[in-house]
Amino acid sequence: METADNTTTETVIEESTIYTREEFRTIDVGAIMRDGHPDISDGDRLIVDRVAARRAELGRPLTVMDVGSGSGVLAAMIADRLPDCRVIANDVARNPLEQARDRLADRPHAEVFGSPFEQWQEPLDVMISWGSHHHLPHNHLAHARELLGGDGLLILGDEFCPEYCTPEDAARLKSAEVIELGGGYLLASDEEIAAYRKDGSIPEWSRALEDRRRKTLWNWYKFVIDYAIERDNWMVAIAEMQITKDDVVTAFEEEHKLSPLIVEHELAVNGFRQRAKHVIGDREPALQSFFVYEFLVDSEAARPTPGQGRS
Numbered sequence: 001m002e003t004a005d006n007t008t009t010e011t012v013i014e015e016s017t018i019y020t021r022e023e024f025r026t027i028d029v030g031a032i033m034r035d036g037h038p039d040i041s042d043g044d045r046l047i048v049d050r051v052a053a054r055r056a057e058l059g060r061p062l063t064v065m066d067v068g069s070g071s072g073v074l075a076a077m078i079a080d081r082l083p084d085c086r087v088i089a090n091d092v093a094r095n096p097l098e099q100a101r102d103r104l105a106d107r108p109h110a111e112v113f114g115s116p117f118e119q120w121q122e123p124l125d126v127m128i129s130w131g132s133h134h135h136l137p138h139n140h141l142a143h144a145r146e147l148l149g150g151d152g153l154l155i156l157g158d159e160f161c162p163e164y165c166t167p168e169d170a171a172r173l174k175s176a177e178v179i180e181l182g183g184g185y186l187l188a189s190d191e192e193i194a195a196y197r198k199d200g201s202i203p204e205w206s207r208a209l210e211d212r213r214r215k216t217l218w219n220w221y222k223f224v225i226d227y228a229i230e231r232d233n234w235m236v237a238i239a240e241m242q243i244t245k246d247d248v249v250t251a252f253e254e255e256h257k258l259s260p261l262i263v264e265h266e267l268a269v270n271g272f273r274q275r276a277k278h279v280i281g282d283r284e285p286a287l288q289s290f291f292v293y294e295f296l297v298d299s300e301a302a303r304p305t306p307g308q309g310r311s
Helices: 029-036 040-058 074-083 094-104 140-148 167-174 189-200 204-230 233-246 260-269
Strands: 063-067 087-089 110-113 126-130 155-157 181-183 185-187 270-278 290-297
Touching: 029 040, 029 063, 029 074, 029 094, 029 233, 040 074, 040 155, 040 204, 040 290, 063 074, 074 087, 074 094, 074 110, 087 094, 087 140, 094 110, 140 155, 155 260, 167 204, 181 189, 185 189, 185 204, 204 233, 260 270, 260 290
Parallel strands: 063 087, 063 126, 087 110, 126 155
Antiparallel strands: 155 290, 181 185, 270 290
8 A cells, every 4th residue: 555755645545446446436436335235334323323322431522533434424424423523534545535525525523534544643532444454554453552542442344254264263363462464364473474574485274264265255245246236236246346356366455354253363462352243234154244343452462563463
């Protein structure tokens, strides 16, 4: 991901994703996904309710940032529900940025921050990552921990890869002190990371895990694309075909969905304590992709090494 220097006030990404491809230039991807994709609208409502609950719990207006906000659909919903709260929509892709500015223009306590999240320096009461965790750069969790401090809440909702970890994988991850991707392969020890950095070595465990991730994703994306076509929403189907291609390319880390179990461990090693886990949708495990988590900063956890972990 391109990162601006200290003198730049805004950065616009130009990776080959659906947010910059020419056929989507005039399409509000955030809006159409809520019409032709399962579970996203239900997740919107759940997240708005959880922010409102936090507002009531603390008894004061909040500063809320939606990181990777796209066209600002969720940010607008929060601003409407909680008009006394400051709501910041954060994205760096040109088309969603323009759409978010238009959408939030008439909401006085809502704004758009069009630079990388790592450049935001003000404290936050709530940080939302809704469908964005697997897109964000590697150091965002350390920065989030700093901004949230002792009382801040991280709401992390995503379209995860349905669970593909075996009980043996879970046992291995439970003892992992680091979670990192190397060339798109999961590495779960300092030794594995050092070997990869030295000569590109990938453990057989990591290769087998990635093979299961890709096959599990393929099954999920077939369901999502059929869901869109059944609703005659061909633009969502086309977008999901592009996303499928990106996601099953192992080394393409701008679109790399991991399983819920892996992300839970990733948050733990990065100094967050899970407060709640919400499941969206009611399907068999192979088609259960959407979860919304609430995390607090774990004040007793060792501070992660800068750059450690993966998003």
